[in-house]
Amino acid sequence: MSMQIQFPMDCPKCGKRQEIPIWKSINSSSDPELKQALFQGQINQFRCFKCGYEGHIDIDFIYHDMKRKFLVAYHPFYFLEQEDLLKTFTPNGELISDYDTTPDGKTNSEADDNYFFRPMHFVFSMQELLNYIAFRDTLFEAQNPGLLSDTIKIQRPEPKPKESNPSKKWWQRGK
Numbered sequence: 001m002s003m004q005i006q007f008p009m010d011c012p013k014c015g016k017r018q019e020i021p022i023w024k025s026i027n028s029s030s031d032p033e034l035k036q037a038l039f040q041g042q043i044n045q046f047r048c049f050k051c052g053y054e055g056h057i058d059i060d061f062i063y064h065d066m067k068r069k070f071l072v073a074y075h076p077f078y079f080l081e082q083e084d085l086l087k088t089f090t091p092n093g094e095l096i097s098d099y100d101t102t103p104d105g106k107t108n109s110e111a112d113d114n115y116f117f118r119p120m121h122f123v124f125s126m127q128e129l130l131n132y133i134a135f136r137d138t139l140f141e142a143q144n145p146g147l148l149s150d151t152i153k154i155q156r157p158e159p160k161p162k163e164s165n166p167s168k169k170w171w172q173r174g175k
């Protein structure tokens with residue numbers, strides 16, 4: 001199951017406070033339309049009901065594909081500034097898991113496939129997330145041709161115009 005929460009936010013343009021629906025987890029197997037929405041840039045979008053302002057809400061969430069058996073966690077890069085959150089990782093960069101059971105209530109030894117307990121894959125940009133999902137889709141399709149119909153096709157990027165400010169470090173771009 002996917003999980004949505006209501007999050008109170010002030011509109012960055014007009015200041016109007018409102019409850020915004022935020023996806024905290026997306027299950028592509030039970031909610032394939034959310035996978036489509038993700039690839040169309042429509043997940044966790046802010047749209048002010050008063051002034052019409054629109055923008056992306058940069059917030060962490062989990063993508064879960066039960067058919068291809070993987071989980072990937074998206075965190076905004078500023079996540080790394082938060083010491084409390086860093087404490088939830090081992091020195092090897094793996095999450096100290098607080099999962100005792102799979103979503104359907106199985107423990108590690110009972111689970112017929114324990115992918116749920118493997119170290120979770122983390123990404124820190126939305127493009128990285130889409131690339132990783134496309135990679136796992138492509139990998140699964142190569143090993144199980146024609147089994148699933150919702151495979152994301154890898155697309156070559158359009159040729160980009162020259163970087164406008166090459167002196168900026170890569171982690172400063174896009175701000």
Ligand SMILES: [Zn+2]
Nearest residue numbers: 011014048051
């Ligand atoms: Zn507004």
